[in-house]
Amino acid sequence: MTPNEPTPSVADEVFEQLARVSTATLATQLYKRGIRQPFLVGLAPVGSNFDGFVGEAFTMRFIPSREDVDPLDDPYRTGNVLQWEAVESVGPRQVLVVDSRSDTSAASAGDMLLTRAMRRGAAGFVTDGALRDGTAIAGLGFPAYARAVTATTRPASFHVADLNAPIGCAGVAVYPGDILVGDRDGIIVVPRSLASEISEPSLKQEQLEEWLHQRVRSGASLWGTYPPSEQTLGEYARWRTEQQQDPTKGARA
Structure with a gap:
């Protein structure tokens, strides 16, 4: 699927079937169709109170923060509220996927935002960076995956640049609406156009x-x-x- 093509619909049955298979099996099926490396290498579940998830990608892209745009004195009132907009927009069967450029120097989100996403019915939260409040997130039973856990707040390193645009997460291209499947081993990206197939x-x-x-x-x-x-x-x-x-x-x- 290219950005100019219409988004294909995905039947409920497809989500139900994908929820019953492992990321390893999906990797094999995608390999047969020419998708060589769809697995988000290096990301691990935060906590053990969930088995996995299936969700449609709602993407978020980070760039490095800069002092004149993201002042340290009041980082949450600079107008860069895209992270909050994402959490307040995500819906059932969607998973928030963050391109943190595999940088773990600050968190992509913490317990408060993940709790709100969970309450909105999100399928999960995935970042190739770090998360804050690891112990609290682990206790939620909400599917969350990250490269690391840190106490450092997101504005110390990152500015949210885009929502629902194509991103790279752990070296894998993710387009809005792609289907992500997670299990205890990690996460795989299924191109939306191939999900039903x-x-x-x-x-x-x-x-x-x-x-x-x-x-x-x-x-x-x-x-x-x-x-x-x-x-x-x-x-x-x-x-x-x-x-x-x-x-x-x-x-x-």
């Missing part, structure tokens, strides 16, 4: 690999199992049929 194949891959993993745990060799041979795929197809007929049978190693 990969959601069902991703779920099928996830289900197949769960079965294959059970076989490997039971002692099966990688040869013929991963990647699966035609014989293994045939066994899996028969197992799926049996499961549909009698779900109580359980997995066969």
Whole structure:
């Protein structure tokens, strides 16, 4: 999708399917379609009270602060209120994504702003920089990802330059409306134009690999199992049929 193309709609079913698959599975599906590196390397969940999220990107871009524009005497009343506008505009199924240029010298946001975003129904908050109030944020159970935690306030280093413009986050291009999927491993960016195409194949891959993993745990060799041979795929197809007929049978190693 280019900036001049209409934004494709994404069905509820697509979000539901993407929520059931891992970032690793999505990376494989995107790689098959020529997207080489969509994972936000170096970002980690803040806290353990959530499993992940799926959301549409609402982007925010930082540039370095400058003393004549961002005076230290009253940094919150200089007119640079885009950060507040973002939090007060984000809605359900949207995730705030910050381009902090991978700079952790100050925070992208803190507990107060994330709490407000959560109350507005946001899906999560992602920055390639740092967050303040790490312990408080961890207690929210709200999906938040960052490179680090710091006590330094955002105006000490950053000026909010843009909202809902294309950004780079952890070296990955993110366009407004792209679909971000997070799990305990991290976050992956799914181009909006590909979300509907990969959601069902991703779920099928996830289900197949769960079965294959059970076989490997039971002692099966990688040869013929991963990647699966035609014989293994045939066994899996028969197992799926049996499961549909009698779900109580359980997995066969």
